[in-house]
Amino acid sequence: MRTFRKQTRGALLTGLILLLGTWMVGPASAAETGVGADDPGYKKCVRCHDEESEHPVLSILMTKHGVVADSRTPMANDACTTCHGPSQAHMDDDALPPDVTFEEKDASIGIAQCQSCHNGKQLMHWQGSKHQMENVACVGCHSAHVAQDPVLDKTTEPDVCLTCHQDQRASLTKPFRHPLREGEMSCSGCHNPHGSTSKGNLVRNTVNETCNTCHADKRGPFLWEHQPASEDCTICHSPHGSVHMGMLKQRGPWLCQTCHMANQHPSSAYSGTGLPGATRPSGAQQMLGRNCMNCHGEVHGTNHPSGARFTR
Secondary structure (H helix, E strand, C coil): CHHHHHHHHHHHHHHHHHHHHHHHHCCCCHHHHCCCCCCCHHHHHCCCCCCCCCCCCHHHHHCHHHCCCCCCCHHHCCCHHHHHCCCHHHHHCCCCCCCCCCCCCCCHHHHHHHHCCCCCHHHCCCCCCHHHHCCCCHHHCCCCCCCCCHHHCCCCHHHHHCCCCHHHHHHCCCCECCCCCCCCCCHHHCECCCCCCCHHHECCCCHHHHHHCCCHHHCCCCCECCHHHHHCHHHCECCCCECCHHHECCCCCCCHHHCCCCCCCCCCCCCHHHCCCCCCHHHHHHHCCCHHHHCCCCCCCECCCCCCCCCC
């Protein structure tokens, strides 16, 4: 199936190249007909930037940017020069760069060019966002000339994000994590890379609102609420991955005892001496299995009338 798709895509691209050549310069070659200085930019660009060049661009015809019939697209106007500027010096001498290369040290130049069209609700919080403050250019994440931008595909988006976010890459190799590597979710399912009103560029205003878009059963409100669970999920969980079941930050009962030390149960911290076979087996119930949750199973909250201690 994959081979068939590649062959189909290759055939489609070849057809587009032939169609483009006929559409631009007719049956004769560009050398025969000549390309005047007043001709649209694409007639000059594709003579050099074909699929064999160092910077191929013909695949853009398979993207939304390349829809000639849509007046909102660059190709329907001045094609390449719509985004890259007139670039007459580059057309005269290909050793010189276009007027706008999108890879300048100051990313704001390319960003301003992109935002001349892309300035909708997704970019409301771009100014002042982490990526904007770090001078991340649009082309640092997006590939405009390819048929399928990797960052817009849920299965390949994490690879783009993780080229910079190395700590999160390491966390996603841990045994308990969200299923990003399986393609069942993407980074943008939780984060808005263009900025948001919350810390960490979350898609919702708070951590809990973001988590509850999937984990609706933990939302509440509950008759008996566990304060850390209703305040911030990351108090107990490491959302990018953990070596502990349930993506917990620590294994119980030690996680629980970071808060619960002098209430109901003995205030001394549990240790390995409570395991079966040790000299003091009295604490085994709190040490094995789901440990504290062997009894307190509803730690996110409960509506049971007798659930004050989250036992039911």
